[in-house]
Amino acid sequence: MRAIVSACLLGAPVRYDGGSKLNAAVAELASKLEVIRVCPEGSSGLPVPRPPAEQRDGRVWLQDGTDVTLQFEHGADIAFEAARRSGAPLAVLKAKSPSCGVHLIYDGTYTGRVIKGEGVLARRLEKEGICVVTEKTVESCKPSVEHPVAIVLGSGLGHLGQLVKPVRRIDYHDIEGFPQSARPIAGHSFEATVGSIDDVPVIVYPGRIHLYQGYSAAEVTSLVRHAFRLGCRDIIFACATGAVPGNAHKGLGIITDQINLTGRNPLADWDELRDVDTPFVDMSTAYSPYLRTIARGVADDLGIAVEEGVLAGVLGPSFETPAEVAALGKLGVSYTGMSTVNEVIMARALGMNVLGLTLAANDAGAADTTHETVLAEAKKHGSDFESLVRGVLHLL
Numbered sequence: 459m460r461a462i463v464s465a466c467l468l469g470a471p472v473r474y475d476g477g478s479k480l481n482a483a484v485a486e487l488a489s490k491l492e493v494i495r496v497c498p499e500g501s502s503g504l505p506v507p508r509p510p511a512e513q514r515d516g517r518v519w520l521q522d523g524t525d526v527t528l529q530f531e532h533g534a535d536i537a538f539e540a541a542r543r544s545g546a547p548l549a550v551l552k553a554k555s556p557s558c559g560v561h562l563i564y565d566g567t568y569t570g571r572v573i574k575g576e577g578v579l580a581r582r583l584e585k586e587g588i589c590v591v592t593e594k595t596v597e598s599c600k601p602s603v604e605h606p607v608a609i610v611l612g613s614g615l616g617h618l619g620q621l622v623k624p625v626r627r628i629d630y631h632d633i634e635g636f637p638q639s640a641r642p643i644a645g646h647s648f649e650a651t652v653g654s655i656d657d658v659p660v661i662v663y664p665g666r667i668h669l670y671q672g673y674s675a676a677e678v679t680s681l682v683r684h685a686f687r688l689g690c691r692d693i694i695f696a697c698a699t700g701a702v703p704g705n706a707h708k709g710l711g712i713i714t715d716q717i718n719l720t721g722r723n724p725l726a727d728w729d730e731l732r733d734v735d736t737p738f739v740d741m742s743t744a745y746s747p748y749l750r751t752i753a754r755g756v757a758d759d760l761g762i763a764v765e766e767g768v769l770a771g772v773l774g775p776s777f778e779t780p781a782e783v784a785a786l787g788k789l790g791v792s793y794t795g796m797s798t799v800n801e802v803i804m805a806r807a808l809g810m811n812v813l814g815l816t817l818a819a820n821d822a823g824a825a826d827t828t829h830e831t832v833l834a835e836a837k838k839h840g841s842d843f844e845s846l847v848r849g850v851l852h853l854l
Contacts, residue, residue, distance in 0.1 A: 514566025767792020
């Protein structure tokens with residue numbers, strides 16, 4: 459996998475003051491990737507050292523009042539062309555910089571205050587469709603013993619838990635908010651494993667409960683809150699789904715967005731959820747673009763066939779009618795399933811980074827689909843699913 463990375467984050471002394479901003483998390487990620495180093499300011503021909511630069515009124519100014527907009531644009535053009543030629547799907551740029559800032563930039567007063575905006579290079583890369591993040595995102599997604607990766611598995615995918623080198627196990631019935639009466643359906647297990655996969659700290663939940671079993675949205679999302687309390691910042695949801703004909707095929711998929719058609723929302727009971735600050739949660743990027751890009755890069759490198767698309771969460775337990783599938787297709791839905799959407803809402807309410815993976819085990823609306831055929835299809839893709847998850851964990 460290739461990535462564009464700001465040279466200063468890798469230790470190059472190219473900043474205005476002649477220094478760098480070496481970032482350990484970015485350097486570790488870069489060691490596992492094919493990296494294209496960029497520095498728009500250096501490519502522009504501006505001297506080092508020089509006065510600091512910030513954007514103001516759509517232009518770039520040095521602190522001494524010199525307008526360097528043309529130089530920054532020239533440097534950004536050089537860096538952008540290098541990025542375009544590389545075909546890299548990901549860029550990690552220096553936060554707040556007038557050339558590399560992503561969503562936030564210094565406000566032109568040279569006081570350290572920031573405003574909404576994009577750096578000159580960042581804007582070009584985003585327009586090209588490249589996933590652009592700062593070092594803050596890489597740091598946020600980096601696992602550790604204090605911040606293990608949570609992995610919640612769906613029907614037929616629980617065998618991933620066998621890869622865990624265990625430290626301890628937790629019975630779901632010991633988890634706060636999980637219903638004591640719950641018993642696992644076929645393809646699920648109710649014992650979480652805390653440990654590591656390939657030396658990456660993880661907590662694996664090899665099963666879940668569903669709304670269609672009569673449980674509340676708060677109960678269904680109890681595993682997410684448990685993972686959060688154990689320090690997890692990243693959470694991978696895996697689920698079995700049906701592929702909507704014309705929009706997706708059977709096989710592995712990366713979830714890009716969701717439509718909640720269950721009629722439930724765990725935040726409707728938010729007064730009982732002490733970990734949640736507010737029920738009014740921004741869902742504009744429910745599934746982390748950074749984690750999605752990492753997953754796509756891993757799949758491409760390993761030659762694993764993976765599609766991408768929108769998940770519609772339905773109540774179930776009956777499978778969809780042909781008319782329902784036709785309607786979902788017109789809504790732009792690729793996958794339909796009976797889990798995950800409420801869990802993702804809860805994870806975002808807790809500020810967690812979400813990656814959604816699915817196994818489309820049947821064509822939605824097809825005749826003769828049963829829970830047993832879903833489990834059988836999951837078994838066929840088990841090896842690729844494990845390789846994909848292990849690859850993502852390795853890059854994190």
